[in-house]
Each structure stands twice: as C-alpha cells, then as structure tokens.
Amino acid sequence: MGYTLTRSEFDQVLEGLSEKYRLYAPVLKKGQGRFTDTDVVIYDFVYSSSEIEFEKKSDYSFKEILTPLSQTLFFFTENVIKEADIDDSEAVVFLRSCDMHALKRLDQIYLHNGSHVDSFYKKIRDKLHFVLIGCTSSFQDCFCVSMGTNRTEDGYLFSVNYVDGHYDVDLKDASLEELFADSGAAAGDVTAAYVTENEVEVHVPEEIPNSVIGSDLWKEYDKRCVACGRCNLVCPTCSCFTMQDAYYTDNGKVGERRRVGASCMIDGYSTVAGGGEYRKKHGERMRFKTLHKISDFRKRYGYDMCVGCGRCDDVCPEYISFSNIINKVDAAVKEGES
C-alpha cells in the first residue's frame, strides 16, 4: 500500500507510532562533531520528523541501540548478582538498506553463532521493528551495490523516501493502515527507493587464499594507519566487545560488570595475559579486519560481513580507504593466480 505524505501528515503518523513505540533514528547533532562548530549524525530517540536526518548518511550506525557502546550487564555484591534494568519497551528503528543488511550480520553473531544466544542482545532485539529509509542517491564512499546490500524488500513496517519535502511511504505492515488513513495521506504508487550504482565499486574475490596473509600489501598500513579504531566504531557490522568490572571506590565489595565496544585496530585488542600481543603492527591489524570482513565471516556463514556502507572510509583521519583495500586484495589474488 503506497502513500504520499506532507510533513504534518507524516508527523501525525509518527505521533501515532510514538504511543506504542520509541522511535530511534539518525539525528544531526549540532556542534557535536569532532571539530569546532561541526555536526555529526548519531542515532537517538526522536518524536517528530524534523528531528530525523533524512538527507545525510549517519556517521555512526543504528547498532548502538542493540550493542550499546557501554552497557551495564549486572551489578554484584558479595553473593548476589542483579541484572541491570534495561528499557525494553518496543522501538522502531529508522535505517537504510545497508544497515538492514548489517542487522542480519549482528543477529548472526549474537543469536545464531553456535548454540549460545546472547540474552542481553536478544532482550533488546525482540522489541525492535524497522522502518527502511529509501536511498534516492548514493552517498560519498558507499559501495552497497558491489556488496549486494543496496536493496531490502522485507523485514520492515514500511519504507519511506524523503523527496522534495514530502514522504513517500510503502506500507508493508497492514496493522498500520488505519494510522496512515487517519493522517489524511494520499494514496500513491510507491516503492522503496534504492540505488543501482555507486561511484565506488569493489570486487570481492570468490576465494581468498591464505597466501594473501603474507602479501606485502598490508605493510603500507604499518605506518599509515594510526590505530584509532574509528573505522570499527562507526561500522554497523563490527560487533566486538570487551568487559569491564568496576568495583565502586567507596565500597570495594560492590560493583558492576559492563560490556563496552572494542576495536581490533586499537592497542590492547590482541593483548593476552602476560602481556603478549599478537598483532602489534597496524598493517597486521588491517589484514585481520579486512579478512574478517570479506573472507573469514563468509567461510563460516556463507556471505560477507561488510555491507559496503563506506562509513569506515568517511571517518578515517588518514584517508585510508577500505574499499580500495578490498580491490587491492582482489588484485593480489588475481596476481597470485596468473
């Protein structure tokens, strides 16, 4: 069922949705960018359409609702443990096609990775619904088409294309029909917008032989990469975390366990008990990350981890391009074949 809505009609729909759901969407945070008086697009809870950033790619992804950067799991004292309360009311997440595909990867890791299901993740995940933001054009650094993530046909309540100040909705969930009808929205012929080409193209090799591990191509990143981990923290598919046990300073017997985001590029990730560190060189870290994204994950689950959102390229302070690395790996593999 398709609709075309004005801003006020769309806001009425959001208001109706808000009665049942929390709305989680990309928001332009004024002045909260890295540099003075620059902005950043981060996910947050919203109430109206004017708060939602429809025209920019979000700098950080929606994954922060599922895998918070810092999440207290439980509190402990002597013999008692109490799980932390979380807000597990239903929520609607607004995201683009690449991120819908990223969701599948996160589910894979946290829910369908062997016999263990991550209950903390599941608790939140069970309460999430999605709205697909249609992409009317490709952004800088996107390579979703190459990764096959440019299109999503199901798994969401409705899609919305923001075009010239109005909202074109393709409603999938019949239970919301009344809400749309009540808003006065005009019926129309709408499908979710998606891009069919990106300026950036990559070719992921079918099979990546182990010999690539020894390739010289990683060496360049020993110096170029500063191991800041920004690429991991903006990535919608990076799902590594680490644990922190904090003992409250005025009572050392009471405390909390948190899990916090981790990054395979940042110092300390491969440090083991006794101080050994497996991947000291930044080039080695880059190799590990790359092969995880386009080879190792696939070996296990049959599809690539990277969804081609290009956020890692957008954020890298050293202008290191991940899409270019994929193509370098491709070239190295081809060279090895010949």
Place this chain on the structure above:
Amino acid sequence: MIRDYDMKDYKRNAFRQSKHRGEIASRVRVPGGRIDAESLMRVVEIAEKYGDGTVNLTNRQGFEIPHIRIEDRDKVNEELQLIIENTGVNQGEPGEGYPASGTRNVVACPGQDLCPFGCYDTKELAQKIDKMIFPNNHHVKIACTGCSNDCAHVRLNDFGIIGQTEPQYDPNRCIGCEQCVKYCSKRSVGALSVVNGKIVRDTNKCIGCGVCVNYCPTRAWTRSKEHYFRLELMGRTGKKNPRLGEDFLKWADEESICKIIKNTYDYLDAYLDMAAVESKEHIGYIIDRTGVEEYLKYAMKDVELGPKCEMAGRIYWGGKRYDQTNELRKSMFRFSDREE
C-alpha cells in the same frame, strides 16, 4: 626639488621611514592575516609600479612594500584604497591611505577555519577587534590563536587571546579505549585519568585544548557549545625587559575580552607619558609605572565576566631585566668552568 616632508605625518599614514634617503615603505594592514586575491594582486602592482618589485612579509601578517619614493605617497594611497575596502579596515578619508599605524595589525593563526584544533574563528575575531580599535595611534599589539598550542605566539603581545573549549563527557559513549588519556598526556598537559573504566578530567589542570575531543573515536568527548578564551596580558619583546604575557583570565567570553581591550585605550589616554620618544610608550611599561591595580580599574570597567571565568589574583611578569644587568658570565649559579 626642495625635500621638506613631515615624517610624523607619514608614519601615522602607515609609511615607514627608510634608511635610504628619499624612500619610504608602505605598510599594508591585513587584519587576521587573511587577504583576498584581488588585494594581493594590488600589492604586487604597487610594488611593481612604485617600488622595486619586491614585497616584505611582516612579522604581524601584513605586507611592507619597500623602496617607494616619498613623492609617490598620494598615488600609492590611491592604489591602496581597494585593499583597504576589501579588507574592511576603518578609514578616515577615502583615498588618503591608512589613518593610523600605532595600533598594530591584529594577528591570527589559521584557527577554526582550517585547523582541526582551532577552538574558534580566529580570523573573524581578529577582524572584529581590528574594526573595534582601529584607527588609533596608541602602540598596542593583539593576537588571536585558536588553541593552547599558540601557533600565533600570542604571549609576545599585549593581548594574547587563546581559544578554549570545555570538553563535555558522555560516559554512555565511552568504551574506555584511553586514547583521550594518552593524547592529553602526549600532546597536552595530562589532565585525564581512568577510574573504573571511565575517564575523569582534572578540571583545574585541563587547559581546554580540545585534544581529547579530537582523538575520541566515539564522540564520548564533545566540545562545549560556548567558545571560551584564555587572556594573556602584556607580553613583549624589546630592549629593556622582554617577557611572556601572563595569564589573566581563563574560560572568559568573547564580549568581555573585547571590552577589556577597548577599555585599555581609555587607560592609555589617561596615563601615556607624552614626553616619551615619539610619545610612543608601550602599555606594559605604563602598567609597570602605575601598578596593575590602577590598570585594572580602567580595563575591567563594565566588564561582567561569565560564571565559568577565573581571574588571576595577582599578576607578576618575569623576563630578562637588561636595564639591571646584562651579565652572563657571573651569574648567580656557577655550574661550569666557563664561569670565572
């Protein structure tokens, strides 16, 4: 031709008296050191037409076009008109060049416009201050620098304006990667520490450089909405007692800083020693004479500092006192054989 020129008038008109008899140099004022290409072309044209085809870049981000014949002053002034208008410098009569030279060009580092560390738009503030104080014959030096790195060397000025940001911490976005701690300690003052996986900022030690914000990978650190400033007072170079400016305010607001600068001109009107050579006396030396309290009576008139602002209780300036001794060999402490 009879050569009878009022050199004082030339100097006030921003022409330097040259050691070459019959020659002057034109001093082009460029507030904040930012000039448009059209004006820059005009500088070149003047140098080619009236000078010897060379241009000096001055220490204070202006231009000095040397080897101009004294008689060509009016023609040069006419040509300068375009530059004066483009740079927005206050003027008396159009076509008559610069109306003063005492109050020096306001210097600025690249700042927010270009530099990742810039805490405010240095060029814009420099231009604003220049509009506020120029023309004036009092010898005052002002410089704006974007952050505590002080690339503009503002501590060598009467007023050194240093940008600050008050870092805002969101523990919910912090993953404890400790990059802020590392870079604050390596590139700044080491004001951060880790307590229970989260970051604690020593608010007294923190200089507001924003380095932590720049390096935080998650936006756990962000910048304060407000732009803050540190104000350094009365730094100077020179023969008698060169010294670095001393901290007067930190976490100050722009308006207060502008007022203090403006008020300083009233103090100069009241206390300038007219018997000084060319009635040019450096403010710092006047303050040495009247005492800083008397200066502050003027400077702080109607200034309402914000709630965050801290003011120095006492200010003492150091520096070498060449008017007392220039002795190097017989210093107070004897460490080496070089000393007698």
